[in-house]
Amino acid sequence: MLIDSFSVEHGMANAQIGIVGGGLAGALTALKLIRATTEGIDITLIGSDPEIGRGIAYSTRNPSHLVNGPAKNFGVEPxxxxxxxxxxxxxxxALGWQPPAGVAFADSFPPRWLYGTYVQHQLEQAIAQNAGRVGFRHVSDRVVGLRRHGQGYGIVTQSGAAIAVGQVVLATGLFRKSATEPAEGARGARPSIHDPWHDQAYDGIDRDREVLVVGTGLSALDVILSAEDAGFKGRYIAISRRGLLVQERLDLTAWPDVLDPQDLPTQLSQVVAAARRARRSIRQNDGHLHQIAGAIRPHLPELWERATLREKRQFIRHLRPFWENILHRAAPVSVERLQAIQRAGRFTQVSGRLTGLDRAEDGSLAVQWTPRGSQVTRTVRADRVIGADGFEFDWRKVSDPLVKDLLAQGLVHPDDTGFGIAAHGASGQVLDSAGQGVDGLYAVGHPLRGVNWESNSIGEQLAGAIRTAEFIASRTPSGGVRAELEASQ
Ligand SMILES: Cc1cc2nc3c(=O)[nH]c(=O)nc-3n(C[C@H](O)[C@H](O)[C@H](O)COP(=O)(O)OP(=O)(O)OC[C@H]3O[C@@H](n4cnc5c(N)ncnc54)[C@H](O)[C@@H]3O)c2cc1C
Structure with a gap:
């Protein structure tokens, strides 16, 4: 479904907003800008995908790819x-989906394509309901540069268009790390690693005997479900640095009294100590260790803001893989399918690093890897390799033309953590290389990874979109702002 273009001239530069990126973050930002304003606003959303609101996560048409929590967690109206x-x-x-028998809609885990349709519907409705004052234009193109243009910006696209706006929101999302490349330092045949979300990744997989999956997290689960649905009957070998396999989402309450909201720790070591105390108490009282994450997560923005750069780096280096494994869990039904594959002896997991890839004489792939903690290189045969080992968050390593252009101009500055760009956490306003807020330039979602840490799940993207939309609305000439987050509290 495509959102039709229409445009209304208001002649107020600040009320002309350009959104770069049409995934979930871009769509939510547009929706929340419409909600946050009461006067005329003109939104131009430029995204390289034909549809708005899907991006990487919600473009999949595979009904086995589910959202990773119950529907009651993922509404876009707080x-x-x-x-x-x-x-x-x-x-x-009407769209061809029903929850499993006996499961209420609120407790169901809908397919991700359907979630994308829901987001599209919300935006379409908001545009239609506010047709008199909201101009909305969807430009299907890639943004390659941004120029200061009077009081505003000129957005330059791949096709050569230049779009003048007053303010810009970067909702550029995720950048593929190794969709088609072996891990850093690896040598060998680049095209042999498939992009997990490209349909061709699974062509002819029913004839394969061994598939090597790089990664053991949520994306790896997507790969395995896609391969199963495409008729693969062979064996999987999954390789990841720490060997932390994706876990199922359990409906657990947060463990009580892990942190005192009135007196939050000021040091990472205090958070770790609190988690250890909670672990002891959980073991004594038959709780579940995942309940600790539920208790810490709501306070993460504040804890992250208080943390020193050294503590943030320590967290990223030592705790991040475990934190993400606990936090980013999958729909139980998806994990049950993986467990059935394991029980059938079709799934082997190894911890280590992919170091090379060659085509063997028999046409199969010889994958070189180094086990964790070892210097010895081993080789394993596979018929195909599918890369599901995550995304590149360090903007200095991203080869995207817009990212390079923004960095070269000093309009954005890499965050000190090496994740995303520097910005004011509260508004998403981007900071330049001198640490100054860049007038009229914002980011929502993944670019703020280093600033807010948890900025990527639906709930966090929604909260970020609302915060930035309300800030922008407060700067439009009309000044009419409806504070949605405040209203919901
Ligand atoms: C496979 C997967 C499954 C997920 N499942 C869940 C889930 O179940 N629950 C949950 O809470 N979270 C989930 N997430 C996390 C989160 O919801 C997604 O990361 C979120 O959809 C990201 O949206 P985004 O718009 O920031 O990024 P993206 O999805 O990456 O979209 C960004 C869009 O911007 C475009 N773009 C980038 N640069 C430019 C440019 N220069 N010009 C034009 N367009 C540009 C891209 O092409 C893309 O279309 C999932 C993430 C992934 C990757």
Whole structure:
């Protein structure tokens, strides 16, 4: 479904907003800008995908790729927790999906394509309901540069268009790390590593005997489910640095009294000590270790803001893989399929690093890897290799033309953690290389990874979109702002 273009001239530069990137973050930012303003606003969303609101996560058409939490967690209206469940109730059947028998819509884990459709519907509705004052234009193109243009910006696209706006939101999302490249330092045949979300990655896989999956997290689970659905009957070998396999999402409450909200720790070591105390108490009281993450997560923005750069780096280096493994869990039904594959002896997992890839004489691939903690290189045979080992968050290593252009101009500055760009956490306003707020330039979602740490799940993207939209709305000439987050508290 494509959102049709229409444009209304308001002649107020600040009320002309350009959004770069049409994935979830871009769509939510547009939606929340419409909600946050009361006067005329003109939004131009430039995204390289034909559809808005899908991006990498919600473009998949595979019905086995589910959102990783129940629908009650993922509505886009914070004041209405049952918003998504109600939408599913009225639209899902007509769109060809029903929750499993006996499961309420609120407790169901809908497919991700359907979630993308939900987001599109919300934006389309908001545009239609505000047609008199909101101009919305979707430009399907790639942004390659940004120029200061009077009081605003000129957005330069790959096709040569230049779009003048007053303010710009960067919702550029995720950049592939090794979709088609072996891990850093690896040598060998580059095209042999498949992009997990490219349909051709699974062509003819039913004839393969061994598939090597790089990664053991949520993306690796996507790969395995896609391969199964495409008829693969052979064996998987999954390789990841730490060997932390994706886990199922359990409906758990946060463990009580892990942190005192009135007196949050000021040091990482205090958070770790609190987690250890909670672990002891959980073991004594038959709890589940994942309940610790539930207790810490709500305070993460504040803890992250208080942390020193050294502590942030320590966290990233030593704790991040475990934190992400606990936090980013999958729908139980998806993990059950993986467990059945394991029980059938079709899944082997190794910890280590991919170091090379060659085509063997028999046409198969010889994958070189080094086990964790070892210097010895081993070789394993596979018929194909699919890369599901994550994304590149360090903008200095991203080869995207816009990223390079923004860095070269000093309009954005890499965050000191090496994740995303520097910005004011509260508004998403980008900081330049001198640490000054760049007038009229914002980021939402993944570019703020280093600033807010948790900025990538649906709830965090939504909160970020609302914060930035409200800040932008407060700067438009109309000044009319509806504070959605405040209203919901
Ligand atoms: C496979 C996967 C599954 C996920 N599942 C869940 C889940 O179940 N629950 C949950 O809470 N979170 C989930 N997430 C996390 C989160 O919801 C997603 O990361 C989120 O969709 C990211 O949205 P985004 O718009 O920031 O980025 P993206 O999805 O990467 O979209 C960014 C878009 O911007 C475009 N773009 C980038 N640069 C430019 C440019 N210069 N010009 C034009 N366009 C540009 C890209 O092409 C892309 O279309 C998942 C993430 C992934 C990767």
């Amino acid at each position: 004041q209405q927790p049952d918003h998504l469940a109600r939408w599913l109730q009225s639209h899902a059947a």
